[in-house]
Amino acid sequence: MTDTTAAFTTARAGLRRSQLWIFGVPALVLAYLVYVFFAFDTPRVLAEADGENGAILLADMVSYKVHVTRDNGSGDVEYAIEGERKGRYPAGESPGWVTPATAPAGETLIDLGDSHLVRLFGEGGLRYDVPGYGVIEAKASRSGGVEASYPDGPLPDWINASGNRVAITTDAGRVNITRARTEVMRYFPGWELFFFTLDSPYSGLSFGQLAAAAFGGEAGAIWSDFWNNDMWRHKEVVWAIFETILMAFIGTAGAALIALPTAFLAARNFAPLGIFRQATRRLYDFLRGVDGLIWTVILSRAYGPGPLTGALAIMFTDTGTFGKLFSEALENVDEKQIEGVRSTGAGPLARARYGVIPQIVPVLLSQVLYYLESNTRSATVIGAITGGGIGLLLTQAIITQKDWEEVTYYIILIVLMVFLMDALSGWLRRRLISGGGATD
Amino acid sequence: MLQIDSLTKRFGSATAVDKVTVKVDRPIMIGIIGASGAGKSTLLRMLNLLERPTEGVITFEGRQVSGLTGRAARGWQAECAMIFQQFNLVPRMDVVSNVLHGTLYRAGTLRALTAMWPDADIRRAIDILARLGIEEQAAKRAEALSGGQQQRVAIARALMQNPKIILADEPIASLDPMNAQIVMQALRTIHEEDGRTVICNLHTLDTARRYCDRVIGMKQGRVVFDGTPEQLTTGVARDIYGADASFSEDATSTEIRDTTADAIREAKAAV
Amino acid sequence: MLQIDSLTKRFGSATAVDKVTVKVDRPIMIGIIGASGAGKSTLLRMLNLLERPTEGVITFEGRQVSGLTGRAARGWQAECAMIFQQFNLVPRMDVVSNVLHGTLYRAGTLRALTAMWPDADIRRAIDILARLGIEEQAAKRAEALSGGQQQRVAIARALMQNPKIILADEPIASLDPMNAQIVMQALRTIHEEDGRTVICNLHTLDTARRYCDRVIGMKQGRVVFDGTPEQLTTGVARDIYGADASFSEDATSTEIRDTTADAIREAKAAV
Amino acid sequence: QELDEFNIGVLGGENAQDRMTANQCLADYASEALGVPVNIFTPADYNGVIQGLLGGTLDMAWLGASSYAAIYLQDPEAVTPVLVKTNLDGSFSYHSIGFARADSGITSLEDMEGKVFGFGDPNSTSGYLIPSVEIPQSGESITMEPGEYFEDVVFTGGHEQTIVAVNNGDVDGGVTWADGLGNWEDGYNSGALRKASDAGIVDMNDLVEIWRSKPIPEGPVVLRTALPEDVQATMVELVETLHETDPDCAYGVAAGETAGFQPISHEAYETIVEVRQREIGG
Amino acid sequence: MTTATIHDSYLAEVRTRRLWSSVAALLFVLLFLGGFMIADERNAGGFWPGIPHILDFPADVLAEASEQWRSLPGLIAEAFPALIETVNIAGASTLIGGLAGAVIALLVTRGLAPAPWAVAPLRRLLDILRALPELVIALVLIFVLGGGPIPAMIAIALHTVGALGKLFSEVAENASLRPVEGLRSVGATWSQRMMLGILPQVAPNWLSYALLRFEINIRASAILGFVGAGGIGYDLRNAMSFGPGKFAEAAAIFVLLFATIVIVDQTGSALRNRLTKGAAT
């Protein structure tokens, strides 16, 4: 049994060695993450993370608000969806939950729902009945600022008051009073005016009514009202999506068309001259190393804004990528086939066409199609800087922080667009590569 | 002890195992024979709970095991070790680790994942490997071993479980005749010395005859023979394999006669 | 007709072909034999201008071909078709397209690049395939064919070139005996019926004896035998292969006797 | 040379779509007047418009003073300032406003010592150039070098981002633009604060003004110098009279109520150009 | 079949094939040229007029950088901390995304998934994570969390989960199930089976994919800096925006970023080659 002691010792030593990895790797990973945690100042960011912003964002993604705005100077009251000019109710019309004043300087009654009632009086007056809290009264004037009275007790944190401004935020809605204006906002779920703006005769009709109208010969008008919707601008958005796909397509296809012939210069077996090969390869490395977005910035002097600039930027980077991939594929080709073609007396072009291309076509197509999909995403990002397209719409909508429902709309469209391109490239890949023959 | 009651397994419309009833009342070595597709593997896999029976009950020492789930099921798996035709080791890990996997049910997850095996377990693993004559390979990667050695590692892993029952699904089908002998002899020795029940799927009649105390013949999912090796005549075998008159036992034989006799003797001595 | 004058090929310091001089004055079928590395392939590749000779001259019908370059060289390649051991087809393209590659020298660049083959050429390609008994495979991809069929496609491509000379570099080395017979018989038939010169590297004596009118033996790059099959005695063969006393012809034989006789007869009929 | 299209660049500050829509009427008028297609481009940042004008791919834009200076410094021949927006009170200037969160206790630049200060876009006049010059002048020890007076000085990317960053506490104070007329609690009459307040992104009660620049001249409407004379003349007249011909359109183009556009020339911006050259170089 | 019918059927096949090939080729040419013309039309500058000016901008930058070449080393050193931040964003997001991707990959791999009902929804989740550009997630997160590296890190990590989850699961699908079954027969739990049975098999390929992702993520994190998250992209964008006067700085940052990308690319592909080759033997 002395044997087994030796075996035991070596076996245990082996296990200990493997533990070096088992503990070492996670420990290193953990140590790195801890380092990054503090390098990124995570505790502070987490502490300051604004949950409220997140809540606003989520709420705004799926809801809209209707503004009732009174100019405290003139006393005029306006109703507008999202407070936008384009969402304004035509003169004389008002939402059903508002009882407009019958006489100038009379009382406007706003029902925010859940028994939240707001009354607007003449001369900048306002009275808000908050159930479970009490009555808030306020008066705005040029001279005195905003004077408000609240129920007894400390001011709750949903009221933000100063001498010139009072902001009240409840579950039912928001009220802002300043010297110049008084604004009451009520929230509703959904994407209002997604199909038609208020000035369209089709606004507010049910699906059945619309269908009936469409069959009644108004299909064109209905489409036009939807397509030219001023709030959501479906036409421009679709153009933007198209531009994005266009950038990806032209960039990818153009890069492939340039890389295919030049890759021969970078392949050891086709370019015996070392200098050329090295030069081509370094050029590829350079094109690839400079990201598409930086190419966009560089190209913006010569080409200015627009989709062509984005397409060219994608073309520049991907020529580098494809050149590298293709030349690697070329270096792996089977010489026998080429020799077979060569032995018949075929010229260099024919040798490339029949001896080489059929071999690299599968690699080539699958790479190009894969990049087509991934470039759709790149084009979105590039568009955000210069090109245009859906990326620009999206970043601008996010940066100017106006309507998160528009952001949501764009994001959904982007996801759908990428899915579509993914499916398309997958379909083409299957057809062209397994179905083969046709293109050979 | 072990009782299998009209155990049935259907895959879709196909019935792989059909109302199999078997009673084992003392630790013996059982061979299960049958043509390809007869349901041998499926039966064994149900015993180890790798497959859920469609109908029927498995009882072990009065306890019903066929319905167990979760930790209880794993407990039963720990009690009835399984040996596979393709060894089913972790090829990139060393031999001792593979053997120590036999303790996984008892070991905590953390201990298993961090390879913090107790020294006592490591010692036992080495002893078992020594018993099977491959302790020298303990620190090697499993994939570096020959087929016969790998199967012995699998047996060692089974022994590490300290099981009441050892199930072996064609343990020698992918081995050359010499290694086949060594492995079968090892199983036999384990049965004899440790008193464990061994149930072994075999695809050759002579192996079943030579090593088993009892032979069960299966055909199209059903048990068509259950008796001693002596009762297993060529006629019966023909029934089991559904073979026509040209059936010849030799065609399936793995018996080695002259050349490897020495090797076998050595191997027996080692076990 | 074809004259090879002290043709030499050196790779670095190694001499693959050493002052080979061969004269062929009428279309015959020549077999070249020799041990591996004797320089057979290199010789054939020089004839097809796939390799440039270091020294020496190749003349065909009074015209010196060994110095040709560019289009003239390709013209000569079109005249002397080459068949390879590994077929060297384009596996992803269909059989007819592969055969049509035989017209690449004649086809204009545009036609060649767009694969707009004339109907007449397509018809001729299929006729050639029919002659070789594989017209049924016309539309399949080359890679879907068996080795023997692929080699016949390669022969068809050669025939499509309508060459004066066919060079074949161990055309049957990667084929099973039956397919080897079919392919060699096809080459023989082409020689006999079309009156083309066939020069064929072979690695088996009996094949050379059976199909060739003249046999050339090479050893270390030099021609050590040049005569009729009858003159090729076992003693001579021993010299060529540098084999010791244990040399036995059978070891290299691909002759098939009983079982495949029918198949061969069929194949002959087809060709 | 022959003009075959006319490209207008529009600076950021609004949703790309809104910018397009606001300027579409101008494009329509221009197209009618010039007889060529007119396109509107809305690059994401100031640099996009600057590069477009420098490269000659954009023909017209309404720039900030600093952006104009940036172009002038790179190529004095590239563009010519022609018009400037006039405010309702007849002035054509606005202010850079420094602000902070009210609950941070910061009420002046002195309180900003050791805090993080946020600029907008590097090419913005009110969001960078002017404050980077005037703020250090307002105190002995104040410099704009990160880590000296301020703990850090960062670019948020634009006026909107600055407002959000201050409101969120990512930076302690920042600068943006406003006309300085009207009331603080409304975000003044016009400017980035007004827009953010109207949009409900910030509650002006939560912010305080901590600094205000001297009046900054409005940026010019510029035309590419190489454009044919008649094209330049047509466009100048079109924009100059837009206020009378189509007040709604003028509102959109000028981003609010204005008194229209007045002619201006390079001389008005010489100071800014000098300042920019001193501050940034070129 | 007679030779004549073969002639006819093959010729017919050739004709349809040619028809389809020409239709496909024509379609491609039309799409490409048409698309190109539309893009050209909708762009501010035209393709041909722009060509002579492609180098104008780089020339300006180079001119200033070469004038001030003495200050370049200093500028490079100054940009170094930002580069570290960019690399850290990529590193942390690759690690976190890779770990999460690994777990999800095992949950959605046929034959390994412990809860088959969760496979389809999890796969859709991976698809969506993959489809969303990092930029989109980052911009939304900047709104919630404020600027800095963390939103970028989370955004890239989420995208990485989607990308690696899919690749990892493809690798795991090809892993041998035998060790898993062997472990199952001894009563091992799911996590034990995965860690001991699958992980050793897939580790080299997973690592190789993760390395590739790291390379991609370095670019991504530099890019996100461009649109507002921190790191070297932020500095580069500002320097480029400033224009003359800061071009030397832009050049310095560019050189640093480019060198990093090339170095990571080269070492990464060398490492990956070794990993996958090592796995094969």
Ligand SMILES: Nc1ncnc2c1ncn2[C@@H]1O[C@H](COP(=O)(O)OP(=O)(O)OP(=O)(O)O)[C@@H](O)[C@H]1O
């Ligand atoms: N997972 C499964 N799904 C569907 N059918 C199965 C499955 N496993 C086994 N079967 C079928 O059940 C029947 C019995 O198979 P089993 O593997 O148990 O036979 P066997 O006797 O072990 O045969 P062999 O000697 O080939 O291993 C066969 O028809 C097989 O095709």
Ligand SMILES: Nc1ncnc2c1ncn2[C@@H]1O[C@H](COP(=O)(O)OP(=O)(O)OP(=O)(O)O)[C@@H](O)[C@H]1O
């Ligand atoms: N391209 C080459 N570079 C260097 N040496 C070569 C090359 N081609 C052939 N040789 C050498 O030339 C010699 C003759 O080779 P060749 O292939 O002609 O022989 P062979 O008679 O055809 O042999 P085999 O029966 O193996 O095909 C060999 O020593 C070989 O190694």
Ligand SMILES: [Mg+2]
């Ligand atoms: Mg089985």
Ligand SMILES: [Mg+2]
């Ligand atoms: Mg040879």
